[in-house]
Amino acid sequence: MFIVEIPNRNSPPAILLREGWREGSKVHTRTLANLSHLAPEKIEALKAALKGGSVTGAVPIPESSLPHGHVLAVAGMMDKLGLPKLLFGKRHHMRELALALVAGRVIEPGSKLSLAQALAKGAEHHSLGEVLGLGELGKAIDPENPGSSQEKRAAGEFYAAMDWLLERQAKVEDALAKRHLSSGCTVLYDLSSSYFEGSTCPLAKYGYSRDHRKDRPQVQYGLLCNEDGIPVAIEVVEGNTGDPKTIPAQVARLKERFGLERVVVVGDRGMVTEARIREDIATVGYDWISALVHKSIQPLVAAKVITPSLFDERGLGEITHPDYPGERLIACFNxxxxxxxxxxxxxxxxxxxxxxxxxxxxxxxxxxxxxxxxEIGLKTGAALAKFRMAKFFSVRIHECGMSWQRKPELLAKDAAMDGIYVIRTSLPQEAMGAEQAVLTYKRLAKVERAFRTMKSVDLQVRPIYHRTEERVKAHLFICMLAYYVEWHLREAWAPLLYTDEEGSQRDTPVSPVQASESGRVKKKRAHTADGLPLQSFSGLMKSLATLCQNRIRLGEKGPLYTRATRPTPLQAKAFGLIGVAIP
Structure with missing residues (x-):
């Protein structure tokens, strides 16, 4: 830091406290405080202090210190991705609140009330409110509930921002599709669910729970991603909706809203069914990649269409069958x-x-x-049902006992299918080879990674407490945007994380994923090439949070200025990788 005098024509010169920093070959400066109102002796004392001398009468007094680095990283990445402009073209209070909801989900996931409490003046958990310029939230008294606390009024502002954001969901998704999808591209689609606390939301229904919470109603949501797993759109449906029923809306979105003439839709075997292919995907001229369900593979194995001799050294074998006209079936053996x-x-x-x-x-x-x-039958039925193996046993029950034996013919039939699965696609051989078709189908794991991140400690999409359909949809849209930001942070920070930068590898398309040689060395060493300790994503965020934003006053009644702590080598590297300067 240094002090400069700026001539001011016929008025006394302006005395400014400034700091400078270097980015590459460029030197930047910014003004921290205007010291013109200070007495000359105090200014001289401050100059002496900045030069390493003693200070009399103007001792710097730290007034507050807030975790800042993780906020700066998330806000910087949002700016780099153009997220503020995607939400609204110019600065707007609702836009900044929506950005706080997205950033807060990455930084410290929790309820809207907990976010309001984290931003309360004098009790801040971090510097997010100051970085986004939110000001003091919840100041206006609610005439309908004048006794409510300021934090609850602030939470009410966030709920209003959710409603505001939901109205812009379609425009934001259209912009993301324009950025990440193009005609002829591959689109990954999958469905997940999250359990719900309460019973007032019309979307909350009992259905197949992927969270293993049969005791709770749930909502389901389908995520549309590009081939790299970058989320583009999300749709929320009732918790008891069958997977295939969500396909028509996605095809219409790709064709009508996004204007994509040619697309390869990749979906799970239980979702891309014969009916959906025939009535929705094929009718708009889209290609697709999916897989046969287990019960559809059994007739092919029984008819000797799929035999051990079919598979080559890669574990692949292409077949055709009259039950699947116009399709390529790629049998795989692992x-x-x-x-x-x-x-x-x-x-x-x-x-x-x-x-x-x-x-x-x-x-x-x-x-x-x-x-x-x-009585014996009830106990026997319970034993057979526990591990779902009843079809493999023949049981005889009489008044005083029971006996059983295995069914060798059914066991042999089931064993004949061990390690076999079948990929199906409408793409011709010249458009995509068998190996690439199998690997493309396995890219659905990228959508599953998105679901895991959204449900885990990173973003905590569940449980859902919102009472209305619109708020549930807004909540999940916020989580999608938060994952969009986190996806790009993870990609940029790959050198600092336990991420295999060369990408996971397979010996053959059907073999398990293996780390590359450099990935194994990196994990074993647990340090980067330049000696920095490797981190998990959450660990790196915690490390960045130790870079604080300090508010310092010069003397008891002197000027107040803000200064960040000096970054550690790890923090400096993290900010350098995402291209965000530390002010």
Missing amino acids: PIRAEDQVRKREELLALTEKGLKKVADACRREKKPLQGVT
């Missing part, structure tokens, strides 16, 4: 998966037999033996 299925089936059979043996022993015990066809 020996590692086959071994795992053999082991798992045998373990489940053994566990089921252990349960059946308990029932048989109960029938033979001396005291109060289990008797009666009904």
Whole structure:
């Protein structure tokens, strides 16, 4: 820092406190405070202090210190991605509140009330409010509820911002599609669910729970991503909606809203069904990649259409079948998966037999033996259902006992399918080879990664507490935008994270993903090439948070200025990778 005198024509010169920093070959300066009102002796004392001398009468007094680095990184990435402009073309209070909702979801996920409390003046958790210029929230008294706290009024402002943002969802998604999708591109689509607390939202229904919370209603949401896993659009539907029923809306969105003439839609086997292909995807001229469900593969194996001799050294074999006209079927065999299925089936059979043996022993015990066809049948049914292996057992029940045996013909039929799965596509061989089609289908793992990130401690999309359909949709749209920001942060910070920068590799299209040689060395070393410790994403965010924004006053009644702490080498590297300057 240094002090300069700026001539002011016929008025006394302006005395300014400034600081300078270098970015590459460029030197930047900015004014921290205007010291013109200070007495000359105080200015001289400050000059002496800045030069390393002693200070009399103007001792710098730290007034506050807020975690700042993680906020600066997230806000800087949002600016770099043009997110403020995507939401609204110029500065607007609702826009800044919406940006706070997105940034807050990355920085410190929680409820809208918790975000309002984190930004309350004098009790701030971080510098987000100051960086976004939010000012003091919740100042206006609510005439309908004059006794409400300022934090609750501030939370009300955030709810209003959610409503404002939801109205702009279509325009934002259109802009993201224009940025990340183009005619002829590959689009990944998958569906997930999150459980719901409460019963007032019409979207909350009981259905198949991917969260394993059958005791709670849920909402479902489909995520549309480009082939790199960058989210473009999200749609929220009722919790009991069948997966295939969400396809027509996505096809219409791609065709009518995004204006894409040619697209390759990649969807899960239970979603891209015959009916959806015939009635929705094919009718607009789109190609697709999916897979056959297990029960559709069984006839192909039984008819010897798929045999061990079909597969080449890559574990692939192309076939055609009259039941699938105009399609390419790419049969895949994964020996590692086959071994795992053999082991798992045998373990489940053994566990089921252990349960059946308990029932048989109960029938033979001396005291109060289990008797009666009904009672024995109930216990036997429970043992068979526990591990879902009933179809592999033949059971006989009589008044005083029961017996069982395995069904070898069904076990052999099931074993014949071990390690086999079938990819199906409308793309001709010249447009996409068999190997590339299989790898493209496996890109759905990128959408699954998005769901894991949204549901985990990173963004905490669940549980959902909002009471209205519009607020639930806005909440999930905010989470999608937060993941959009986090995706780009992770990509930029890959050298500092436990990320394999060369990308995961496979020996063949059907073999498991393996780390590259450089990735294995990086993980083992746990440091970057220049000696910085590797971090998880959440760990790096916590490290950045230790870079604080300090408010310092010169003397008891002197000027107030803001200065960030000096970054550590790790922090400096992180900001350099995302191209954000530390003021």
